[in-house]
Amino acid sequence: MPDRDLDQAISRVFRAEHGTVVARLVAALGDFDRAEEALQDAFMQALQTWPQTGIPDRPGAWLTTVARNRGLDGLRRAKVFADKSASIRATAEALGDDRLRIDDTEEALDRAVMERALPDERLRLIFTCCHPALSNDARVALTLRMLGGLTTPEIARAFLVQEATMAQRLVRAKKKIHRANIPFRIPPADVLPERIDSVCAVVYLIFNEGYAVTDGEAWLRAELCEEGLRLGELLTRLLPASAEVRGLYALMLLHDARRRARVDEAGELVTLERQDRSLWDPSKTAKGIDQLTKALEMSSLGPYQLQAAISAEHATAPSWAATRWDRVLELYDRLLECVPSPMVALNRCVPLTMTGHHEAARGELARLEPVLRSHYKLAVVRAWLHAELGETGEARDAYARAIAGCTNAAERRHLERELRRRCED
Secondary structure: OOHHHHHHHHHHHHHHHHHHHHHHHHHHHOOHHHHHHHHHHHHHHHHHHHHHHOOOOOHHHHHHHHHHHHHHHHHHHHHHHHHHHHHHHHHHHHOOOOOOOOOOOOOOHHHHHOOOOOOOHHHHHHHHHOOOOOOHHHHHHHHHHHOOOOOHHHHHHHOOOOHHHHHHHHHHHHHHHHHOOOOOOOOOOOOHHHHHHHHHHHHHHHHHHHHOOOOEOOOOOHHHHHHHHHHHHHHHHHOOOOHHHHHHHHHHHHHHOOHHHHEOOOOOEOOHHHOOHHHOOHHHHHHHHHHHHHHHOOOOOOHHHHHHHHHHHHHHOOOOOOOOHHHHHHHHHHHHHHOOOHHHHHHHHHHHHHOOOHHHHHHHHHHHHHHHOOOHHHHHHHHHHHHHOOOHHHHHHHHHHHHHHOOEHHHHHHHHHHHHHHHOO
């Protein structure tokens, strides 16, 4: 194998095994930074060794063993240093000298045996990264770094922030975990449901930022979609009895099945109404419906399952016009009961209009005006509704407001095209 191909193969292995190995190392070493440093050492050794020996049959086990040994060696050295420091400190205190104060690290090795009975340390790592004590931004960044193996520059580029900003965000998150003594464990049963919700929210936020980019030029960021799907699949393996986890994975699969059709050859946005459905991925659609079916069989209906069911209606419809809009509206009604969110109510205006409830849709938009006045999506839906009803003047004004508030260049260009097509032809 050529050197370049081998380097790429090793990099792919490293990315694939990163989350598993880091989780094991955090459990063994009791510290995020120590775990990452040990894994980097192991990766450097792999780059030196594997070109001669070949990639091992179980590369994750190889990396874990090498990294754990490196990390434990470091802990032993730290313990020796701490013991000597303690002796120096005791002597200094006996002499009345209180100038020497060195942090004690004697508990570090004791943490190496914490909770070894759990079958997969990745689950503990996910819950640690998504702990409610951390901000949403910190949860996303830490999850991508520790479980996804994305580098700080990669995460910074994905979320359109400076590398230094993202690096500070990661450092603060790790310090918060250390200072707050956030445990590396699965939460107790009484708080597990709400913590699963937090984990799902982080994974969906990662996927959504790839599926519909908030800022910048591109409409899609495939790497974030893929990372969200990978984390969703991991969650279904680790939490197979959670209906909402399966619902989330189903929702992402069904959305992602349409990815190829969501932009044209020039990279411009294509709405669901005008997508070439022959470009949709039937294997992802089938897998998403299978996951949704399994989730619904658990008799514990939640918002991700309802959103997945709405997406399944679109995925199985032969065309926009032939969609079972009455069924979509029914699902939105149930979703709104479950999650009384203004954005859910706003999205519900589309099936209301498509089922002929035009005045109800107008009334809903008027009701949402005080709440969503500053959100450009309200103007987007209002513009679409007026255009559907042939109200050109009102549609033109709404499109102008939507364009002014939109922060994604690709979506803004789409809205400008819609304004010309529907209001100026």
